[in-house]
Amino acid sequence: MSSKQKTNDPHRDLDTMSGAATDLFNRLPLTFKIMSWYTIFLLIILMVASAWIYAYTHESDNKEVRERLQQQAMIMATDIRKFKPYQDNTFFFVSTQDGYIIKGALPDGFPNQTILSLGQVGEIAAGDDTFYYYDTPVNEPNYRGILRAVTKVKTASKKTENLLYSLLLGNIIFLLISSLGGYLFIKKGLKPVRTLTKTAKVIGKNNDLSRRIDIPARTARDEIYELTTTFNRMISGLEDSSNRERQFSSDVSHELRTPIAVIKAESEFALKYGRTEADLREGLTHILEQAKFMTNLVSQLLDVARLENAQGLSFAPVNVSLMLSNMVHDYTRLCTENTDKQITITSHIEPNLHMNAHEVSLRRAITNLVDNAIKFTNSTIDISANLVGRDLVITVTDNGIGIEPEALDHIWDRMYQTEQSRNKKSNHGIGLGLYFVNKVINLHHGTVTATSEPQVKTTFTVRLPYNTREE
Incomplete structure (x- = not known):
């Protein structure tokens, strides 16, 4: 007993889905296709611009936090008597040279052992939190130590988070308005194409090659203008070709009518009244003359037709x-x-x-x-x-x-x-x-x-x- 095992190929399924999506997109109207590419391009621009604004603002905000942290630490170190362990989202404590805390307390999650950061703001990660800290010596009589100011980066990034939400909401609103406006402009811009399509349908339905697409006098010499003029020239060429064909048929029918009538009359006369060889010879002579005339006529008409069709x-x-x-x-x-x-x-x-x-x-x-x-x-x-x-x-x-x-x-x-x-x-x-x-x-x-x-x-x-x- 044998069993068939069905194998799933994710790459093949992905290719199938991609091909189906491409076929679906190709069936969409041209206006929607252009609007889709326009919206995607606009979305990419907005995302890049928003990312740059967010990164720049975030970095500026962090720089401001570091500068404020340094300033707070230096002010408090100059007058230790006004010491406060917590002020404006910043923790302060004073320790001896060997790390013993004599004033204040460590914020939750801040490591006990950290290297000194004198003259510059340090950064340290502890679990899910990131801290900025700044150390400065306390130089007051009868009081020696190191003052450290500590603040959480998460607290400092609150403003940038609000900016991120504002950018997302603003981009969505702007994208919707721009897409709608783009759709209306694209639809208006493609109006000549719809007119061209409508005219082509009328020509095809009524076989009326005399119709043309009107081009306003002040129309810009753009791609739509070139398309319209090319279409009109093409229809003019088709009309000329059709007219030449009708002219050829008219010429042939008009010019052959007389010699054919003569041949018919001479043949009927010879059959009915041709009693002698002279009568028959005269009739055949007339028929031969008309046959030569028709041969020359057809030859000339074909020569002219070939010349008129030649580019x-x-x-x-x-x-x-x-x-x-x-x-x-x-x-x-x-x-x-x-x-x-x-x-x-x-x-x-x-x-x-x-x-x-x-x-x-x-x-x-x-x-x-x-x-x-x-x-x-x-x-x-x-x-x-x-x-x-x-x-x-x-x-x-x-x-x-x-x-x-x-x-x-x-x-x-x-x-x-x-x-x-x-x-x-x-x-x-x-x-x-x-x-x-x-x-x-x-x-x-x-x-x-x-x-x-x-x-x-x-x-x-x-x-x-x-x-x-x-x-």
Whole structure:
């Protein structure tokens, strides 16, 4: 038969209790936690201050008792005829040189044999009592001896005991009042945090990202201010992200509606009325054009979405001169093969232009400008790049129909299209190309501008800070 013996580990029990207390404290409200630490810190200060006051007062009181004892003994020794065995909590007696008492008596508990303490106050412990004593010679004619004054330390410490009780009571009252006041101040100080929490709950419940926490104009630039402004910036970022997502969905649904309707109509027409190969080929051609348009549309929308969500671009050394020269070569060949329009491309590219940039996005941006020029030029396009001061300046110029002056300030807006003469007549774009260009150049810390003379020429100017530092 075996029995299980339960073992008690006090250290393990202590750790368990400590962990439970810590968990309980962590569940308490922040106001109560701060007040608890404040009260504990205040209690420690009060205890240290009270201990110092008590020790200082106790020592001062004992010093006063010793000085009074010495003074009483010396006064009585100068006029032994006025001798009194007990006066003001002090015992007096006179003894001979060999210790024989001739006047007075020993106080209860004081040892019979003690060494002389001439010129200074002695201290001796006897049982539970402690005594101060002082010896001085009696120098009167026909009277020789030693006068000793004795007093109990316990009697001398009565005042310090009263001080101790007063300190304890005063500390308790002060601690209660301070804790209550601290709680009220802490609660008031954390009011912005409660407001922030309330706003966050409302945002989470109603999905309303337009709400912000109001910051008074005279608010101190403290931690609460930083927390509030950080929260507002975070909500602004979330709102911008949500708006971009809604904008993307709106753009896709709006722009895809027309090509999908065309594809649907062409398909239904071909199925219903397509009797000959020519009819079917014409319908399929329209469907293919719309499919290409949708592919280009989705590609542009995704490019824009990626740029808008990007916090920055990773830069690396780029040979801009080589990149633009290759681009001119490719477009020259493309325009040569194009039989619809005779286009001549000229270039003025300064050699050895090296800078740190995101090559893929920068190439796409310049390509968009050249594509626009090809669509709207009558015959010539000029591409140039050179250093102007501390900037790299790239220009793309065409001699096409131009842009109306009132439209120049809006061509960089998302989904903006100028009037029919520049767009729908020869272009099937959706107004994202220049918006993409502007975003890319801004991420490169540069600017892009446009100038135009209708029916004469249009020039797009990209100005980038010419840097050689990787970012």
